[in-house]
Amino acid sequence: MAALPRDAFAPDRLWRWDGYSYVPVDRASDPAGWADELYADPDAAAVTQVTDGLPSSSLSGPSVVADMLDSLRLEPGHTVWDIGTGQGWSCALAAWRAGPGLVVSTEIDEGLAVLARKRLAAAEVFVGNAMRSVPPGGPFDRIHATYAVETVPYEWIEAAKPGGRIVYPWGRLGHVALTVAADGRTASGWVQGLGQFMADRSGPVPVSGGYAQVRGTGDPESERIVERDLAPLADNWDLRFAVRVAVPDAILITGRDEDGVNAWIHDGNASWAALSARGDGSAVLHQGGPRRIGDELLTAWSQWETLDRPTPYDYGITVTPEQQWVWLREPALKFAP
Structure with a gap:
């Protein structure tokens, strides 16, 4: 990395998220901003291409590049x-x-x-x-x-x-x-x-509108109280990875307000769920669509706890000519298709 610095491979225009959209940051007109976008965080990717308003190419974060090449x-x-x-x-x-x-x-x-x-x-x-x-x-x-x-x-x-x-x-x-x-x-x-x-x-094109497009404007099809503090969904990456394994098509978004952490889940297609914190360590679960994807997430959460909270490093994958699957702790223990 010393011999081949990241800036030698970065285009003269990078893209920064301003909270509403991706805006250009040009090396010629804003060299300090361009450098900040490239080097501010060793874990962060630098967006190098935007297509239809969404990132379509990037320079991966230096720490991730190093980790993958080491692997x-x-x-x-x-x-x-x-x-x-x-x-x-x-x-x-x-x-x-x-x-x-x-x-x-x-x-x-x-x-x-x-x-x-x-x-x-x-x-x-x-x-x-x-x-x-x-x-x-x-x-x-x-x-x-x-x-x-x-x-x-x-x-x-x-x-x-x-x-x-x-x-x-x-x-x-x-x-x-x-x-x-x-x-x-x-x-x-x-x-x-x-x-x-x-x-x-x-691969399949993701839904460009994300949660809002999948959610639509119709009324929820179910509502119930969930006796869980949602903070681990935002802060615990071991849990988030376990959810990713158990419900691979679930897209999870979290945010905080005065009542605590809230979560929005969708499958990029037709099913959605919203977990709204109530300020007392519980949340209201609203769901819609053909699946109850919020219940799937909560089931995966409970399963992760039952399995003694495995970390991402406890999982692996096997590939054969006929199939491939995820396993937990040892290849013989198939965890998911």
Whole structure:
């Protein structure tokens, strides 16, 4: 990172959330603001592209980049497939470690690929959808993805050498390191850390209006009192990760007011729930849609407590040609499909 600083891979325009929308921050007209956006927080991503009002590409936070590359266990001489080139920073770091000519990268956005090629002398960038096609140069010792996927394409397992390592962001929260088995047919490994990532562009398009669009204007279909203080939903990332495992399509938003923490949950489709704090350690649960997604979240919360409050590092994933699943504490204990 000292040899390849993040600013050398940042575009001249970044985007900052002002509370209402993403606004441009230009290096030429506001160099201090641009630098603050890039370096203010080692855990924060810098938004580098906005499409239809929403972030569509970013430079991941330095701490997350370092954590993922450390999880990759990359050594000099390894061949690497970098997935999701973006601005090219992670790819350049991998090439610095592995050696020139040993890293190939795939980027679905042709415009980003053109820009990345100008910065990457030690790696080759291909335009394509890595969820469907594999670039030349394999099989690879290491595969490193920089956008979030819910389900690992089995082609990634086939593209890795036996004993190879695949590090990727799993869904909206956390990243996983898989080791390919000696027979090359399966892969398994542990969750390595937390982090939020851009989604796979070839996957389902998220509801742009979020909770408000899913909620609509109709009356709730059910209402009841929940005897829980909602603060852990905002503050306890072990709990949030457990909810992410148990209800993978649930999008959870929290906020505080004078009564305490409130929560809004939706599935990006038609089901929603709102938990409104009452100021006495309880909350009112309103729900609507075909599912009772608020009840699903509360069930996952109770299950997490019953399981002795596991941390993200207690979970792992196994991938076979037929299926993949999440496990808790040991691969034989399948936790979720």
